[in-house]
Amino acid sequence: LCSSDASSACQILPLYEVVQKIIFCATMSSVFSQSMATTENLERHNIFDDKFPMLIGGMPDWLFPNARRAREALLDGLRQPEHKCGQSTFLKARQDAFQEEGMPESDGYRFNLSIVWG
Numbered sequence: 001l002c003s004s005d006a007s008s009a010c011q012i013l014p015l016y017e018v019v020q021k022i023i024f025c026a027t028m029s030s031v032f033s034q035s036m037a038t039t040e041n042l043e044r045h046n047i048f049d050d051k052f053p054m055l056i057g058g059m060p061d062w063l064f065p066n067a068r069r070a071r072e073a074l075l076d077g078l079r080q081p082e083h084k085c086g087q088s089t090f091l092k093a094r095q096d097a098f099q100e101e102g103m104p105e106s107d108g109y110r111f112n113l114s115i116v117w118g
Contacts, residue, residue, distance in 0.1 A: 031115060033086035036077055044070040045116065052117055071113070078109045 013021075024045060028037040047070035055061055061068045077083060087095075091112055098108035 027116065030090075031088060032078065032091055032112075033083045033088060035080065035082045035086055036074075041074060041077060044073050048074070049117070056117075074113055075106075075109050078113065079106075 021042060024042050025037040028041065048067045051064040051067035055064065055067065094112055095105070095108050098111065099105065103111075
């Protein structure tokens with residue numbers, strides 16, 4: 001389903017898992033880069049996504065260290081050279097616009113990652 005799953009044998013998964021993987025991989029590949037569409041990043045996404053309602057509701061992120069680490073790992077993926085090489089034109093244009101406005105690169109990545117939960 002994600003590119004890293006191609007070598008494994010056929011698996012029977014619950015429908016929700018199949019749909020979630022397809023949507024996640026399609027979103028990450030088209031909005032960010034193919035390098036972001038991995039099973040590990042889906043797991044990180046799910047860890048953060050589970051706590052997202054509480055975080056957006058104002059609870060401090062230090063209460064959810066696993067969610068914080070998962071989000072930071074996703075951000076680290078955006079900073080990797082392989083991501084920058086395969087970066088979508090959409091994301092590159094957004095990063096360029098943010099930098100033209102004086103936004104630090106790290107803030108741009110955080111803002112771009114929020115698209116997934118937007």
